[in-house]
Amino acid sequence: MRKRIIISALSAAVVTAALLVAVETPAQAHGYISSPASRQAMCAQRKTSFDCGDIVWEPQSVEAPKGSMACNGNGSRFAILNDEGRPWPATSVGNNVTFNWVLTARHRTSNWEYFVGGTRIANFNDNGAQPPASLSHSVNLGGRTGRIKVLARWNVYDTAMAFYACVDLQVGSGGPQPTTPPPTTASPTTQPPTSSPPPNPGGTWAPNTYYAVGATVTYGGLTYRCRQAHTSLPGWEPPNVAALWERI
Amino acid sequence: MRALLAALTLVLLAGCGTLPPDKPALGDGFNDTDVMFAQMIASHQAIAAKYLEVVAKRSSSNEVKTLAAAIQVTEADEAKQVKAWLDTWQKPLDADVRSALHASHGGLPSSGEAELKAIQDASDAEFEKTFLNIFIGHQHQAVEFARMEIAAGQHRESVSLAHRVDKSRRAQIEMMLKMVA
Numbered sequence: 001m002r003k004r005i006i007i008s009a010l011s012a013a014v015v016t017a018a019l020l021v022a023v024e025t026p027a028q029a030h031g032y033i034s035s036p037a038s039r040q041a042m043c044a045q046r047k048t049s050f051d052c053g054d055i056v057w058e059p060q061s062v063e064a065p066k067g068s069m070a071c072n073g074n075g076s077r078f079a080i081l082n083d084e085g086r087p088w089p090a091t092s093v094g095n096n097v098t099f100n101w102v103l104t105a106r107h108r109t110s111n112w113e114y115f116v117g118g119t120r121i122a123n124f125n126d127n128g129a130q131p132p133a134s135l136s137h138s139v140n141l142g143g144r145t146g147r148i149k150v151l152a153r154w155n156v157y158d159t160a161m162a163f164y165a166c167v168d169l170q171v172g173s174g175g176p177q178p179t180t181p182p183p184t185t186a187s188p189t190t191q192p193p194t195s196s197p198p199p200n201p202g203g204t205w206a207p208n209t210y211y212a213v214g215a216t217v218t219y220g221g222l223t224y225r226c227r228q229a230h231t232s233l234p235g236w237e238p239p240n241v242a243a244l245w246e247r248i
Numbered sequence: 249m250r251a252l253l254a255a256l257t258l259v260l261l262a263g264c265g266t267l268p269p270d271k272p273a274l275g276d277g278f279n280d281t282d283v284m285f286a287q288m289i290a291s292h293q294a295i296a297a298k299y300l301e302v303v304a305k306r307s308s309s310n311e312v313k314t315l316a317a318a319i320q321v322t323e324a325d326e327a328k329q330v331k332a333w334l335d336t337w338q339k340p341l342d343a344d345v346r347s348a349l350h351a352s353h354g355g356l357p358s359s360g361e362a363e364l365k366a367i368q369d370a371s372d373a374e375f376e377k378t379f380l381n382i383f384i385g386h387q388h389q390a391v392e393f394a395r396m397e398i399a400a401g402q403h404r405e406s407v408s409l410a411h412r413v414d415k416s417r418r419a420q421i422e423m424m425l426k427m428v429a
Contacts, residue, residue, distance in 0.1 A: 034381055035428050045425045057418065060388050091429070100428070102381050104388045133366040134378045207419070230318035231423070235416025243321035 030060045030163050031103040033152055036091035038165035039071060039081050047089055053080055060104050062164045066155055069115065071166035081166060090147055090168040097169070099152065101135040108157035114139050115151040128157040145171050207234050216248070223248050271399065278403040283339045285397035285406055286330035289413070290341055292390055293327040295360035299383060302367050309376050311427060319420065326409065333406065380428040387417040
């Protein structure tokens with residue numbers, strides 16, 4: 001009994017500390033549609049030809065009161081998502097589309113709604129349950145063809161809030177097609193096949209480059225040899241990741 | 249007495265004036281945020297390691313496997329580093345903090361067990377998609393607590409690690425979103 005009280009007091013202290021910290025940090029958690037890529041997912045992949053602003057850092061945070069038909073839910077942030085004047089990339093799909101979600105906190109859920117124009121084309125009721133770890137919905141577009149915009153709303157069960165995601169689609173008139181985007185949008189930073197040799201042996205380290213085991217690079221005036229095959233990333237500079245690079 | 253009260257009020261007001269706290273000066277010392285960040289990195293890595301082991305065994309995509317293997321070894325080093333700090337600071341490798349943080353913003357504690365099971369149970373055809381969507385979410389969480397540390401941490405090396413975590417996870421997310429598209 002006494003131990004229990006101590007643990008409760010400790011938990012309360014930890015929660016309080018966490019709350020204090022949470023106040024200072026950017027919006028916490030939640031979710032968005034990763035594929036076919038929602039507008040925020042396009043921004044986070046830098047597949048747009050324009051600057052999306054802060055949404056690139058937190059595509060999961062498009063949270064606003066329930067009931068809006070705007071891509072940012074009429075929230076105070078991320079108004080760029082509503083801008084129909086921007087050339088949003090669209091993904092080619094068939095009539096049946098599987099929408100895949102990334103969830104960073106699996107809030108208890110009322111329902112998931114999908115709209116085209118003012119029409120609700122699909123609704124999935126969770127009745128207050130916690131969503132599964134891996135979530136996708138199969139939606140029939142009802143024979144619509146051409147370019148359309150789907151608005152998805154994730155209505156949280158025990159708050160007044162929802163998460164919003166708009167997905168731009170190019171719907172083919174034929175049968176189901178793979179939901180892969182056109183290859184022309186691939187950025188030049190895409191890695192080559194893993195079997196190819198290092199593109200720049202002995203050169204200066206660069207991010208978004210494939211390095212095979214044994215490849216050598218220079219960084220900050222020093223030379224490093226690759227210990228583990230990988231595609232380099234910002235934050236994985238050779239002196240910072242001894243597991244990937246050894247100094248020679 | 250009145251003077252004492254006035255002085256007390258001033259002190260209290262001054263105290264209030266420091267809220268929200270200014271970003272602490274970086275140094276060799278540490279604060280509660282540094283401890284929480286280290287605990288989160290350690291527990292987050294332990295969960296990721298389980299997901300990544302499954303990828304090494306099951307994935308048929310070279311691209312996904314290569315990324316997963318590189319994340320596995322770099323995160324193992326990060327975990328070793330934060331465990332050494334916690335040891336030096338005489339703080340526990342306590343994972344309850346993570347649950348409390350999730351509880352504080354309406355989520356449920358994420359032990360990673362449900363996610364691990366979803367990855368293990370995914371069919372071959374759905375394997376990469378399932379792993380990538382779960383792992384993108386997992387790395388978004390790392391970005392969130394790295395940002396917490398950057399905003400409020402005091403230990404210079406921890407804040408430096410948080411900057412690298414923030415950058416590398418965001419780059420991984422960008423890469424994984426392209427893979428899952």
